[in-house]
Amino acid sequence: MITRTSVQNPKELRVVYQETMSALMSELPQVVALDADLVGASGTAKLFRAYADRCINAGISEANMMGMAAGMSLTGKVPFIHTFAPFATRRIFDQLYMAGVYQQANVKIYGSDPGFWALHNGGTHTSMEDIALTRSLPNLTVLAPSDATQFAWCLRKAALTPGCFYIRAGRKAFQDLYDPTSSFELGQAITVDPGHDLVIFAIGEMVSESLKVRDALALEGITAQVVDCFSLKPFDVNGVLAAIQGKRLVVTAENHTKFGGLGSAVAEVMAENALGIPLVRIAVNDRFGEVGTPDYLQKVLGLDAESMLKAIKAKL
Amino acid sequence: MTIQELKLFSAQIRLETAKMLLKRGFGHLGGSFSIVETLSVLYGAVMTIDPQNPSWDQRDRFVLSKGHAGPALYSTLALKGYFPLEWLSTLNDNGTNLPSHPDRLRTPGVDATTGSLGQGISLAVGMAKAFQIDHRPNRVFAIVGDGELNEGQVWEAFQFAAHNRLSNLLIFIDENHKQLDGLTKDIMNPFDVRAKMEAFGFRALRIKGNDEALILQTVTDCLASGQASCIVLDTVKGQGVPYFEQLADNHHIRFANESEAALKAAIETLSAQVAGKDAR
Numbered sequence: 001m002i003t004r005t006s007v008q009n010p011k012e013l014r015v016v017y018q019e020t021m022s023a024l025m026s027e028l029p030q031v032v033a034l035d036a037d038l039v040g041a042s043g044t045a046k047l048f049r050a051y052a053d054r055c056i057n058a059g060i061s062e063a064n065m066m067g068m069a070a071g072m073s074l075t076g077k078v079p080f081i082h083t084f085a086p087f088a089t090r091r092i093f094d095q096l097y098m099a100g101v102y103q104q105a106n107v108k109i110y111g112s113d114p115g116f117w118a119l120h121n122g123g124t125h126t127s128m129e130d131i132a133l134t135r136s137l138p139n140l141t142v143l144a145p146s147d148a149t150q151f152a153w154c155l156r157k158a159a160l161t162p163g164c165f166y167i168r169a170g171r172k173a174f175q176d177l178y179d180p181t182s183s184f185e186l187g188q189a190i191t192v193d194p195g196h197d198l199v200i201f202a203i204g205e206m207v208s209e210s211l212k213v214r215d216a217l218a219l220e221g222i223t224a225q226v227v228d229c230f231s232l233k234p235f236d237v238n239g240v241l242a243a244i245q246g247k248r249l250v251v252t253a254e255n256h257t258k259f260g261g262l263g264s265a266v267a268e269v270m271a272e273n274a275l276g277i278p279l280v281r282i283a284v285n286d287r288f289g290e291v292g293t294p295d296y297l298q299k300v301l302g303l304d305a306e307s308m309l310k311a312i313k314a315k316l
Numbered sequence: 317m318t319i320q321e322l323k324l325f326s327a328q329i330r331l332e333t334a335k336m337l338l339k340r341g342f343g344h345l346g347g348s349f350s351i352v353e354t355l356s357v358l359y360g361a362v363m364t365i366d367p368q369n370p371s372w373d374q375r376d377r378f379v380l381s382k383g384h385a386g387p388a389l390y391s392t393l394a395l396k397g398y399f400p401l402e403w404l405s406t407l408n409d410n411g412t413n414l415p416s417h418p419d420r421l422r423t424p425g426v427d428a429t430t431g432s433l434g435q436g437i438s439l440a441v442g443m444a445k446a447f448q449i450d451h452r453p454n455r456v457f458a459i460v461g462d463g464e465l466n467e468g469q470v471w472e473a474f475q476f477a478a479h480n481r482l483s484n485l486l487i488f489i490d491e492n493h494k495q496l497d498g499l500t501k502d503i504m505n506p507f508d509v510r511a512k513m514e515a516f517g518f519r520a521l522r523i524k525g526n527d528e529a530l531i532l533q534t535v536t537d538c539l540a541s542g543q544a545s546c547i548v549l550d551t552v553k554g555q556g557v558p559y560f561e562q563l564a565d566n567h568h569i570r571f572a573n574e575s576e577a578a579l580k581a582a583i584e585t586l587s588a589q590v591a592g593k594d595a596r
């Protein structure tokens with residue numbers, strides 16, 4: 001059951017990580033947590049103290065951390081690893097491939113601060129391509145949760161499901177969307193708000209941004225269905241097809257490059273089903289990140305509600 | 317520059333770095349301060365450079381492999397005249413030319429883009445190898461963090477440098493004994509870094525990293541040695557300002573209350589020091 005929440009009391013996602021991991025580690029003795037010298041940054045210092053024997057600071061050696069975690073999983077452990085999204089994916093891609101998915105290891109990866117969330121760490125720390133990379137690998141579940149409740153659910157689901165997971169989420173708070181009692185399904189997109197004229201498929205913080213767009217369009221009598229596609233792999237092909245039914249415009253919104261992410265996934269579904277409906281992909285258009293505040297970056301990357309509205313209206 | 321002038325240059329670099337971090341309100345103070353004296357010696361007395369011509373073919377190269385110490389490099393470059401000092405107050409502003417981590421496409425004088433730890437040293441080794449192939453006199457200087465030594469790539473680069481006898485490359489390891497989450501010895505014991513480098517085939521020395529005269533002497537010796545060399549700098553994270561040296565969590569600081577006051581006090585002390593020496 002999925003219920004929308006009406007209260008806004010968003011928690012920092014790193015706090016959610018700390019709390020959920022703490023619960024998981026007390027329930028499941030096989031769970032271990034690894035970090036690469038970002039324990040302080042990921043807010044897990046308390047966890048690392050409470051479970052000192054099952055929490056490992058691997059130092060600034062992300063590739064080794066991935067390999068070790070995979071090795072641990074081959075003995076029955078359920079390792080969670082955390083580092084920033086660019087290091088969790090492009091920096092250690094062969095380890096993710098070879099030590100991870102290729103031999104069906106069982107590693108759960110939290111890649112934090114994806115897309116513009118690198119903020120003042122700037123372009124070097126920005127990953128606009130982590131979904132494209134991870135989506136290309138077999139045996140990997142790829143999730144991009146949109147709020148604290150969903151993030152916690154993803155972590156728990158990962159712990160209980162064999163196989164490698166990549167979960168991308170910020171460290172800061174996302175707007176609350178779902179009641180904490182909500183339960184989701186892998187491979188099932190969620191209609192957050194119904195609508196008739198167009199459909200917006202979104203992931204992560206872009207779901208909340210899309211709701212702003214929806215409200216603005218509603219003032220003009222245009223209704224938009226907003227769909228949360230947090231499960232990028234497995235992807236809800238049938239759900240996407242159903243949501244597109246009867247719409248005159250399809251929009252995708254992601255804090256990621258337009259190549260290989262959510263926009264591509266939706267475009268693939270549309271092309272394979274010969275759906276000749278216009279598609280607007282709100283995504284980073286073939287450029288790198290830079291340093292800045294969230295508002296500034298969202299704007300220059302064209303990921304704010306205003307830019308979205310403009311792009312959508314041009315096609316309506 | 318004379319040793320006195322280098323000491324003044326160090327004070328100026330530390331002062332400008334402190335000012336830019338105060339303006340921004342947060343930043344990588346610890347690792348910026350621990351390399352100030354080394355930057356002062358390199359840019360003040362060692363490197364063949366022309367700040368008016370940052371892309372001069374004959375210049376020596378500098379790679380800040382521990383890229384998060386960008387603020388210290390920016391202060392050094394601005395003081396050398398690569399770009400106006402006023403730029404320093406734009407650190408990390410929206411649209412700035414001075415992002416947290418050095419970006420060679422944005423900042424005059426930055427020879428390599430770094431920030432993903434472990435990668436800068438490979439760039440430096442590549443540059444040195446290219447100069448060696450072409451028998452060019454350019455030299456390459458690189459600073460690696462002691463936490464950064466956790467990255468396997470660093471050791472791959474070291475192997476190549478020593479094997480290829482890259483005597484035109486001088487590697488500094490900033491042994492300030494701390495990384496992001498705490499003491500290096502608690503996270504990944506580095507044991508004897510100098511001995512490790514020697515075992516890897518380097519002419520390896522370990523010196524105090526806050527002594528301009530000693531750094532200059534050691535650099536001169538290394539460059540004359542004809543060997544691939546490494547200088548392990550025994551430093552303190554937050555070096556030069558007692559409050560920040562003693563602050564346990566001094567990697568990335570959000571300045572507020574006590575730490576903000578300490579930074580302002582440091583700026584006053586350093587300003588007086590710089591003014592006093594200027595006057596003399």
Ligand SMILES: Cc1ncc(C[n+]2csc(CCOP(=O)(O)OP(=O)(O)O)c2C)c(N)n1
Nearest residue numbers: 037347431432433461462463464494495496
């Ligand atoms: C590949 C990579 N992993 C993690 C980080 C995040 N990070 C930035 S600085 C730092 C600690 C660096 O420690 P050290 O090399 O000792 O630098 P210093 O003490 O001189 O500041 C970490 C983990 C990074 N920039 N790059």
Ligand SMILES: [Mg+2]
Nearest residue numbers: 462463494495
């Ligand atoms: Mg250090």
